[in-house]
Amino acid sequence: MEPITGRALVLAASAIGAGLAMIAGIGPGIGQGYAAGKGAEGVGRQPEAQGDIVRTMLLGAAVAETTGIYGLIIALILLFANPLLGLL
Amino acid sequence: MQEVKKMTIRTIAISVLIAISTILIAYFIFDDSKPIIMGIIFGSVLGMLNFYDLFLTLSKASIMNPGKARNFAASKYILRYLFVGIVIFVSIKADYINVVGTIFGLFLIKFVIIATNLFNDRSFFMKIIKRKEEK
Numbered sequence: 483m484e485p486i487t488g489r490a491l492v493l494a495a496s497a498i499g500a501g502l503a504m505i506a507g508i509g510p511g512i513g514q515g516y517a518a519g520k521g522a523e524g525v526g527r528q529p530e531a532q533g534d535i536v537r538t539m540l541l542g543a544a545v546a547e548t549t550g551i552y553g554l555i556i557a558l559i560l561l562f563a564n565p566l567l568g569l570l
Numbered sequence: 571m572q573e574v575k576k577m578t579i580r581t582i583a584i585s586v587l588i589a590i591s592t593i594l595i596a597y598f599i600f601d602d603s604k605p606i607i608m609g610i611i612f613g614s615v616l617g618m619l620n621f622y623d624l625f626l627t628l629s630k631a632s633i634m635n636p637g638k639a640r641n642f643a644a645s646k647y648i649l650r651y652l653f654v655g656i657v658i659f660v661s662i663k664a665d666y667i668n669v670v671g672t673i674f675g676l677f678l679i680k681f682v683i684i685a686t687n688l689f690n691d692r693s694f695f696m697k698i699i700k701r702k703e704e705k
Contacts, residue, residue, distance in 0.1 A: 511647045518631040518643030525632045532632055537574045539628050541687050544621055547647070548680050554655055555673060562662045563669065 613675020
């Protein structure tokens with residue numbers, strides 16, 4: 483059996499790390515869906531407040547998306563532009 | 571709803587201005603500024619389109635029934651996430667686009683939202699500095 487090289491170990495750990503980083507993308511999706519559902523309930527209850535509800539939802543959702551993109555960037559960098567391989 | 575659309579377009583317009591000024595700064599600071607400028611353009615255009623799509627999604631979701639709105643918003647989020655993934659992947663792979671510029675462009679609209687809508691109240695910051703006993 484061939485011994486595990488440092489490069490292979492780094493690549494394997496990076497792939498696991500990329501997978502773990504992608505978990506960050508789930509949260510905003512659930513949150514945005516939940517917020518949209520509650521927003522729709524709010525508009526149903528008080529139709530004249532639709533503008534305020536959508537405005538608040540829009541700002542909140544746009545900022546909340548950022549964390550998901552952080553995870554995606556980390557995952558893609560680990561997979562396709564791994565800086566750790568240069569250290570070997 | 572018109573004021574929300576106005577706010578969205580205003581936020582996008584401010585982002586365009588900041589992107590242009592960043593491009594000008596990058597042009598004068600860096601020797602090989604073309605990849606960074608391409609990255610900022612690439613990222614900021616997608617960021618703005620994403621924000622406009624978010625506005626369309628939420629304004630449509632607000633008149634649906636709650637269960638449908640939840641699924642609709644989540645599925646559109648996955649679509650936007652996919653587009654962001656494609657853009658970052660392309661900018662990593664292509665030599666003529668700088669990744670840092672793309673990431674900056676993507677987050678530019680978030681900075682504008684935070685600066686113009688969440689932290690725009692100067693009196694709030696004055697109250698933090700002021701002691702509560704003072705009137």
